[in-house]
Amino acid sequence: MTLTEFIAALDALGADGPARIAAATDLDSWTEVRNALIGRQSGRLTELMGALGALPKEDRREAGQRANTVKVALEAALEARRAELAAAEAAGGRALDLTMPARDRWYGAVHPVSRVIDEVVEIFRELGFAIALGPEAEHAWYNFGALNFPPDHPAMDLHDTLYVGDEQVLRTHTSPVQVRTLQQYPPPIRILAPGNVYRSDPFDPSHAPMFAQIEGLVVDEGVSFADLKATLSHFARRFFGASTRTRFRPSYFPFTEPSAEMDVQCGVCAGSGCSVCKHSGWVEILGSGMVHPAVLEAAGLDSERYTGWAFGMGPARTAISRHGIPDIRILYDSDVRFLDQFAR
Amino acid sequence: MKISHEWLARFVPHGRDAAAIRDLITAHVATVEGFEHLRADLAPFVVGRVVESERIPETKLSFNKVDDGSGTLLEVVCGAPNVTVGAKYPFARSGTRVPPSAKNPTGLLIERRKIRGFTSNGMLCSAQELNLGDDADGILTLETDAPPGTPLLAVLPAGDVRLEVDVLPNRPDLLSHRGVAREVAALTGTPLGVPTELATLAAPGSPPVRGDTAASAGGISVRIEDRADCPQYGAAVLSGLTVGPSPDWLRTAVEASGGRSINNLVDATNYLLHGLGQPVHAFDAATLAGDAIAVRRARAGETLVTLDGQSRALDPRMLVIADAERATALAGVMGGRASEVTSTTTRVVLEVAEFTPRVVRATRRAVGLSTDASYRFERGIDPAAVAEVLATGAALLAHVGGGRVEALVLVGDAPAPRPAVTLRAARAALVLGEAIPLAELTGLLTAVGFACAPTGGDALVVTPPSWRLDVVREVDLIEEVARLRGYDRLPDTLQGARPGTVPDHPLFTAYRRVRDALVAEGLHEVRPLPFTSGAAMPSPDDALVRVRNPLGEDEPYLRREVLGTLARRAEYNLNRMQGDVRLFEVGTVFLPQGAALPREEQRVGVLVMGRRRPAHFTEPQPPAWDEWDAKALAERLARVAFPDAAISLVAADAPVLWSVRAGEATVGTVRRVALDAPVWAKPAFGLELTLGEMPSARVAPAGAHAHASAPARPRAAAPMRYVPLPTTPAAEFDLALLVPEAVTSAQVEVLLRATSGPQLEACTLFDEFRGEGIPAGMRSLAWRLTFRHPERTLRDKEIDGRRSQLLKTLEAQLGVRPRTA
Incomplete structure (x- = not known):
C-alpha cells in the first residue's frame, strides 16, 4: 500500500463513518456500527492502523497522524450518538416535556438592613470614605463624656442606656467611633462607621433594644457646613434618586454644632403631604452637624485648626419603609420565609 | 411644648397663619411635630350670604335663598329673627353635622327636608349651635369680606391651632409661649408685645421686701437654708381671694395649650408656667405652721403626701419647701396635698423661685416623678424672670381671684449677667462656608436678645440674654447665626477633599468576604438580638456579661457565642413548621473580664438544617444537610476568612465534630446543634469562627491622641500565583x-x-x-x-x-x- 492509497482509504472511512453512525437506531445497532468502524477485532480503522507498518518508513509519521485525526472524529460522533440513543431509551422513546420545572437550588440573601448599609457604604466610598469600627460595650467616656454630653443632664434622657458595669455602657450610638478614630489617626479623616447600638427601649413595632446605625465623620482643615450640606444632599440624590430634594432644619446633639436634621421630600406624595410623612411633605433621614470643638479637644486635636462634620442614620428605618415592613421585630425574628423574600 | 397659635399671637402680633408659623419655627428654631385644629369640628361650615328673604306667614320662620359659593342659590328655612338680606352667616350645607351639645350629644345632622311645605337645604347657625358662645337669640352675623363658600374657620378666630414643638434639651427657653414668641418676633420682624390680659393688670402696690438668705413681710417669713440649690426664692402673699371658675380668656388659654381648667387660681399659675415659662406654685397660707417658709434639704425619715395623693418618703438628696414643722412641697417638682388651694382658700402664698437643675433632677429621680415644673427647672429657667414673674403673677392672681396683694418677698441674689462671648466673623465664615458681614451677624443676634458690642476689628463681643443658658462658646453663636439666617440659605457646593488616613477596618472587610461566600452557598444573613437567658450555663454570672438594667429578666445576659442565638432562631422557625433553615450571622460576642470591659470578638456563626436542595421531580426527597456539608462549609469559610493561613479541620470530642485551625491557631468549631425540635425536624449542624477581636481599651487619655507619625496601613495579602496548565496526559x-x-x-x-x-x-x-x-x-x-x-x-x-x-x-x-x- 502506498501513502496515497492509505490516505484514500482513511478519507473514505472519514466520509462514510458519520452517516453509518447516524443510521444506528438503537444501542444494539450502534454497537454493531462501532465494532465495524473502530472495533479492536474487525474495525476498519484498526485494520488500517495495522497496515501502517507496511508503509515506507518516511511516510509512517504522516499516515499515523491522519489516522489518529479520523479516529478522534469517529469516537466523538459515536459517543454523541450513544448519548442520544441512551436518553431516548430512558425516556421510553418520548421527547422531554420541556414545560417541566428546572432543577432549582437554594439561594442566599443579604439581610435587608445590611443591604441598606451596603448602599450607603457604596456611595460614601465613591467620596473617599473608609470603614471604621468600634466596640459595642464602651467606656461611658467615649459614649457620653468625650461627646460633650454634660454630666447628669437631660440630654442623657434622650439615650436610655443599658449598663454593663461602672461607667461601662452598651453604646447608645456609633458616635464613640468618632472619638476613637480621631485619637488613633491624624486628619484628614473621612470615615463611615456602621454598627449595632443599644437602647433601653422595649421591643415593640417601632422600637428595638438593639439596632444598626451608620456614622459618618469628616475632619480636616477648612471643612465647613457647606461641605456637610453638599455631601449629604449628594448622598440623598444618589440614594433616593437624582431629583430628590433635601432640607436642613435646626436640631441638637451635644457633639455637633450647628446641628441639623436632614429631611428628604416624601417620595410617596412628592411633598404634598400624606400619612407616610405625617402630612409634612418631608421625611427625616439623618441627624448631622459640625463636629463640636469640645469633641475635637477631647480627642487631643486643635479645634482652631481643624473643623469637621458628622452624621448618623438608622438603616432599619429605611429598610422598613422601602420594603413596607409593618413591624420592626420582623427584622430580628429571622423567619426563613421573610429572609427568602430577599433571595431573588 | 404645646403652643396655641392664638395665645402666641397675643405675644407677637405677626399676622401670619398657623401653617406659616409652623414652617418658620421648623426651619429656624425647633421642629413642629404636631399641627392640630382645635375646632376641627367646624371645618365643614362655610360662609353663607342671604340673597333673598321672606317671612312665612303665621310662623316665626323665614324662607331664604342662600349663596354658599356653589354657584346655585340654596333654599333655606330659618327660625331666627335677625335674618338680613346681604348679610353673611355660618352656613351648614346638608350633610354637615353640628357640634355636639348637651341637648344633642351626637350632634344634629343637617339634611334636606320639608318645613311647612318649604324645602330647606341647610342651616344658618347661631353662636350657640357652633359651641362658640351662649348667644342663641339669633344667627351669628359674620363681619367679613370673605366670599360665600369660604371655610368658616378661615374667618373666625375660633380657628385656633395647637402646634406641638419638639423642644430639645438645650433650649428650655422655648418651653413657653413667650419664649417661642421671641423667636417668631425675630423671624417675622414683629416687635414682641405683652398680651392685653397682662398689660392691663394693676401693678402690686410696693416692690418686694428683699433679703440675702431671709426676709419677711405680710406676716410670712422666708428663709433659704440651701443657697447652692436655691439661688432665689420669691413669695407673694395674697388675701381676700375667692376660688371659682376662670374667666373665658384664661380657661381658653389653659385648654389651648393642652391643659385642663381647674379653678381661677390654679389656672393662673398654669398661665404663668405655659405663658412665661416660670414654674410657680400657689398654696394655702392658712395651712403654714408658724407662718414660715424654709427652703432646705429633706430630712431622713420625713414624709410628704404630694398633690397626686401619694405619700412619699423623703431623704436628704431632695430639696423641700417646709413650714416651721414639716415639709410642705418637693421643691421644683410638686406641692403637698395638705397645703393645696381648695374651694375655701382665701389667703395664698404664691411661690416664684429658682431651683438649680441639679437639685431638681436629683429630687425628681429620687421620687420618680416628672412634672411640667421639674421638666423646666431641670433644663434651666430664666433666672432674671423670677422678680418679674413674682410681680406679674401676684397681680394676675389678685385679679382673677378678686383679692389683693399684701406683700412680696424676694430672698437671694439677683442673677449675674451672662458671660460675654467673642464672635469672630472669620471663624463664622470658616464654619459655615460663607462670609457673613458683621452688621448682619449683629442684626441676627440682636433680634433674639443678644447684646452685641463691636471690638473695632473683625469680631463682636456678645452677651447672651439671661434665658439663653446654652450659649457659652463661640460656636454656640455661630449656630444661632446659621439657624436664624436659615440653613437652607447657606451654600452647598460639593468640593474636593484630601484622602483620609484611616484604613478600612480589617473586620469589616472580613465580614464582607465571609458574607458573600455564605450567601453564595445559599444561606440567609440574620441580624438578631444578642441577649440570652443564660439557661444553658451552670453559673451564668461568671460565664456571661450581665446587663445591669436589662429590659427583661428572661434575657438579662449578653451572649458569648453566636451559635446559641442561631439555635433559638432555628427553633423559632421550627415552631412555624419551617424545617429548611440556613442561617448565618456575623456578630459580636461578649466574654467577661472581671471589672474591665468584656472582651469582644467578631464571630461568624452558621446553622444549617433540613434539605440540602429544594425538591425536584427528579429528586423528590433531596438529602438532608449532614456532617460533610458542615465540614465543607467550615473549610470554605475558614479559607475565605483567613486567606493567608493554612486551614485544617481536626476531629474533636462530641458535641464538637471538628475544631477549625488557621495555621497554628484554633479559630472555631463545627458542631451538631441540639435544638428543642419536633420529631420531623432534621438534624442541625453549626459552625462558629472567630474573625478577630474588637479592642475596647482606650486609645489615649481624655484630651490626648495617639497618632503615629505615619499610620500603618495593613499589607495586602500576597496575590495568588498562577499554576501552569499541564501539557502532558495524566x-x-x-x-x-x-x-x-x-x-x-x-x-x-x-x-x-x-x-x-x-x-x-x-x-x-x-x-x-x-x-x-x-x-x-x-x-x-x-x-x-x-x-x-x-x-x-x-x-x-x-x-x-x-x-x-x-x-x-x-x-x-x-x-x-x-x-x-
Missing part, C-alpha cells in the same frame, strides 16, 4: 483497600501522598464500604490517584511500579491490604 488508577477500623482515612492518605512522589497530582477518596466480602473489623476505602509528569507521558511500567510500591508500604506500615474481588 495517568490514573484506583486503589480499593481493606482498612482496619482503627486506622483513619487520614492516616492512609498521608501515607499515600508521602509514598507517591512529586508526580502525584490528586488523591481522592471516592468510596467507603462495609459489609459483604469485607472481613469484620475492616472497611473498604477506595482512592483514585492521578499522576502526571510535567514533561512526558508516564509509561505503564512506571505506574505499575508505583502501585506495588504503595501497596507494600501500606501493608507494612498500617496493615492495609488491597481489596481483591
Whole structure:
C-alpha cells in the first residue's frame, strides 16, 4: 500500500463513518456500527492502523497522524450518538416535556438592613470614605463624656442606656467611633462607621433594644457646613434618586454644632403631604452637624485648626419603609420565609 | 411644648397663619411635630350670604335663598329673627353635622327636608349651635369680606391651632409661649408685645421686701437654708381671694395649650408656667405652721403626701419647701396635698423661685416623678424672670381671684449677667462656608436678645440674654447665626477633599468576604438580638456579661457565642413548621473580664438544617444537610476568612465534630446543634469562627491622641500565583483497600501522598464500604490517584511500579491490604 492509497482509504472511512453512525437506531445497532468502524477485532480503522507498518518508513509519521485525526472524529460522533440513543431509551422513546420545572437550588440573601448599609457604604466610598469600627460595650467616656454630653443632664434622657458595669455602657450610638478614630489617626479623616447600638427601649413595632446605625465623620482643615450640606444632599440624590430634594432644619446633639436634621421630600406624595410623612411633605433621614470643638479637644486635636462634620442614620428605618415592613421585630425574628423574600 | 397659635399671637402680633408659623419655627428654631385644629369640628361650615328673604306667614320662620359659593342659590328655612338680606352667616350645607351639645350629644345632622311645605337645604347657625358662645337669640352675623363658600374657620378666630414643638434639651427657653414668641418676633420682624390680659393688670402696690438668705413681710417669713440649690426664692402673699371658675380668656388659654381648667387660681399659675415659662406654685397660707417658709434639704425619715395623693418618703438628696414643722412641697417638682388651694382658700402664698437643675433632677429621680415644673427647672429657667414673674403673677392672681396683694418677698441674689462671648466673623465664615458681614451677624443676634458690642476689628463681643443658658462658646453663636439666617440659605457646593488616613477596618472587610461566600452557598444573613437567658450555663454570672438594667429578666445576659442565638432562631422557625433553615450571622460576642470591659470578638456563626436542595421531580426527597456539608462549609469559610493561613479541620470530642485551625491557631468549631425540635425536624449542624477581636481599651487619655507619625496601613495579602496548565496526559488508577477500623482515612492518605512522589497530582477518596466480602473489623476505602509528569507521558511500567510500591508500604506500615474481588 502506498501513502496515497492509505490516505484514500482513511478519507473514505472519514466520509462514510458519520452517516453509518447516524443510521444506528438503537444501542444494539450502534454497537454493531462501532465494532465495524473502530472495533479492536474487525474495525476498519484498526485494520488500517495495522497496515501502517507496511508503509515506507518516511511516510509512517504522516499516515499515523491522519489516522489518529479520523479516529478522534469517529469516537466523538459515536459517543454523541450513544448519548442520544441512551436518553431516548430512558425516556421510553418520548421527547422531554420541556414545560417541566428546572432543577432549582437554594439561594442566599443579604439581610435587608445590611443591604441598606451596603448602599450607603457604596456611595460614601465613591467620596473617599473608609470603614471604621468600634466596640459595642464602651467606656461611658467615649459614649457620653468625650461627646460633650454634660454630666447628669437631660440630654442623657434622650439615650436610655443599658449598663454593663461602672461607667461601662452598651453604646447608645456609633458616635464613640468618632472619638476613637480621631485619637488613633491624624486628619484628614473621612470615615463611615456602621454598627449595632443599644437602647433601653422595649421591643415593640417601632422600637428595638438593639439596632444598626451608620456614622459618618469628616475632619480636616477648612471643612465647613457647606461641605456637610453638599455631601449629604449628594448622598440623598444618589440614594433616593437624582431629583430628590433635601432640607436642613435646626436640631441638637451635644457633639455637633450647628446641628441639623436632614429631611428628604416624601417620595410617596412628592411633598404634598400624606400619612407616610405625617402630612409634612418631608421625611427625616439623618441627624448631622459640625463636629463640636469640645469633641475635637477631647480627642487631643486643635479645634482652631481643624473643623469637621458628622452624621448618623438608622438603616432599619429605611429598610422598613422601602420594603413596607409593618413591624420592626420582623427584622430580628429571622423567619426563613421573610429572609427568602430577599433571595431573588 | 404645646403652643396655641392664638395665645402666641397675643405675644407677637405677626399676622401670619398657623401653617406659616409652623414652617418658620421648623426651619429656624425647633421642629413642629404636631399641627392640630382645635375646632376641627367646624371645618365643614362655610360662609353663607342671604340673597333673598321672606317671612312665612303665621310662623316665626323665614324662607331664604342662600349663596354658599356653589354657584346655585340654596333654599333655606330659618327660625331666627335677625335674618338680613346681604348679610353673611355660618352656613351648614346638608350633610354637615353640628357640634355636639348637651341637648344633642351626637350632634344634629343637617339634611334636606320639608318645613311647612318649604324645602330647606341647610342651616344658618347661631353662636350657640357652633359651641362658640351662649348667644342663641339669633344667627351669628359674620363681619367679613370673605366670599360665600369660604371655610368658616378661615374667618373666625375660633380657628385656633395647637402646634406641638419638639423642644430639645438645650433650649428650655422655648418651653413657653413667650419664649417661642421671641423667636417668631425675630423671624417675622414683629416687635414682641405683652398680651392685653397682662398689660392691663394693676401693678402690686410696693416692690418686694428683699433679703440675702431671709426676709419677711405680710406676716410670712422666708428663709433659704440651701443657697447652692436655691439661688432665689420669691413669695407673694395674697388675701381676700375667692376660688371659682376662670374667666373665658384664661380657661381658653389653659385648654389651648393642652391643659385642663381647674379653678381661677390654679389656672393662673398654669398661665404663668405655659405663658412665661416660670414654674410657680400657689398654696394655702392658712395651712403654714408658724407662718414660715424654709427652703432646705429633706430630712431622713420625713414624709410628704404630694398633690397626686401619694405619700412619699423623703431623704436628704431632695430639696423641700417646709413650714416651721414639716415639709410642705418637693421643691421644683410638686406641692403637698395638705397645703393645696381648695374651694375655701382665701389667703395664698404664691411661690416664684429658682431651683438649680441639679437639685431638681436629683429630687425628681429620687421620687420618680416628672412634672411640667421639674421638666423646666431641670433644663434651666430664666433666672432674671423670677422678680418679674413674682410681680406679674401676684397681680394676675389678685385679679382673677378678686383679692389683693399684701406683700412680696424676694430672698437671694439677683442673677449675674451672662458671660460675654467673642464672635469672630472669620471663624463664622470658616464654619459655615460663607462670609457673613458683621452688621448682619449683629442684626441676627440682636433680634433674639443678644447684646452685641463691636471690638473695632473683625469680631463682636456678645452677651447672651439671661434665658439663653446654652450659649457659652463661640460656636454656640455661630449656630444661632446659621439657624436664624436659615440653613437652607447657606451654600452647598460639593468640593474636593484630601484622602483620609484611616484604613478600612480589617473586620469589616472580613465580614464582607465571609458574607458573600455564605450567601453564595445559599444561606440567609440574620441580624438578631444578642441577649440570652443564660439557661444553658451552670453559673451564668461568671460565664456571661450581665446587663445591669436589662429590659427583661428572661434575657438579662449578653451572649458569648453566636451559635446559641442561631439555635433559638432555628427553633423559632421550627415552631412555624419551617424545617429548611440556613442561617448565618456575623456578630459580636461578649466574654467577661472581671471589672474591665468584656472582651469582644467578631464571630461568624452558621446553622444549617433540613434539605440540602429544594425538591425536584427528579429528586423528590433531596438529602438532608449532614456532617460533610458542615465540614465543607467550615473549610470554605475558614479559607475565605483567613486567606493567608493554612486551614485544617481536626476531629474533636462530641458535641464538637471538628475544631477549625488557621495555621497554628484554633479559630472555631463545627458542631451538631441540639435544638428543642419536633420529631420531623432534621438534624442541625453549626459552625462558629472567630474573625478577630474588637479592642475596647482606650486609645489615649481624655484630651490626648495617639497618632503615629505615619499610620500603618495593613499589607495586602500576597496575590495568588498562577499554576501552569499541564501539557502532558495524566495517568490514573484506583486503589480499593481493606482498612482496619482503627486506622483513619487520614492516616492512609498521608501515607499515600508521602509514598507517591512529586508526580502525584490528586488523591481522592471516592468510596467507603462495609459489609459483604469485607472481613469484620475492616472497611473498604477506595482512592483514585492521578499522576502526571510535567514533561512526558508516564509509561505503564512506571505506574505499575508505583502501585506495588504503595501497596507494600501500606501493608507494612498500617496493615492495609488491597481489596481483591
